[in-house]
Amino acid sequence: MREFIDRRRVLATGAGLGAATALAPILSGTAQAEDSGPSRVWNGTRSANGWPVLDNGENFTIEGSGLSVRLAAGSVAVILLHVARRFHYEINQLREGDVRGHIRSRNILQRYESNHLSGTAVAIRPDAFPAGVKGGLYPYELVVVRDILTELDGVVAWGGDFATPKESHFEIAYRPEHPKVKGVARKIQGWDSGPGGEGAGATDAFDPRRQARARDFVRRTG
Template structure:
């Protein structure tokens, strides 16, 4: 078993154990508002990032793969699909079960996981990179993640920066209708409609200029 496989297997084991522990702590049907670390059922009408809960969500295909994910439509979907595409092209190929989007089950372990309920967050390989586990990604993979965050101008936040961390988690970090969200989505759509030399699949996250901008952005965001 290679090093990468061992790391992901270890993460999956932690995730399963954590889920089992969560189930043993809460009586069935108990509803509590989760406001930080802990576990319970989300009781609000909007999720942690200010978006409304959805009864159901549209399914989108992640370009370049045969995987689908359910998300809120519009600009939020444009941005989150771009994150998933870049992961697929630049970190590792997405396989069955790798991407979680919208869920209807209100049972969560941290406040930021409520954002799945509005279709405004995705988890890429959540069993490999569960809540509370850090340093699951290799340094070169973190370079790509940091480049994505800088490219999207803070519209997307990464769970690796949260406490507790969840490195599989990416969420819309602004409220519905925010002008920055609209601007970033418009930029991504322009790349998709352009000649194909920009955007996901055509980006070099290791370009010195991009790395410098990503580091500067990370310092400002911190």
């Protein structure tokens, strides 16, 4: 059975990791030039990351939370649900209204927010971590975020690394045809169908080997 990480142990560990978690930004496969400013209307048939805009997303349950979110079906849903589950298990329990997926309104503030129109982005606690604000996560929470990005091999980009940051924002970083998208989704499905020793709720982001991999990932991609 999956268990929540002991937050007291995590806080104690995170206090000693401040320098280690000040990691350079990761450049995703669709690094974007984010624009700040007034609201704009997104008129394209595809979102900024190249995925088709959807009339409606499909409704999916976020394991362990009792909440649901609308996303693009298939590999996208597998990947972004994994992100939300790990946030729920390892950072903060999700509550009603904490997760936003597909949207229909084309009025957006940042270019990367258009990815919600294609169901290829989630915003986790967007009211707590709005666009333009950086430094909202504690050091131990950043350890978990970096671990998630590393194990997903850059297929997910984090808004905290964008020019106009939004630490609640996670998106698919590659276009639909990129083989990494399906490959990472298959990896997650393998964890989910395995004996329970891997994946969301069963991962220790503070294992020294995982932290070393996260630091190496940032050096290679940052």
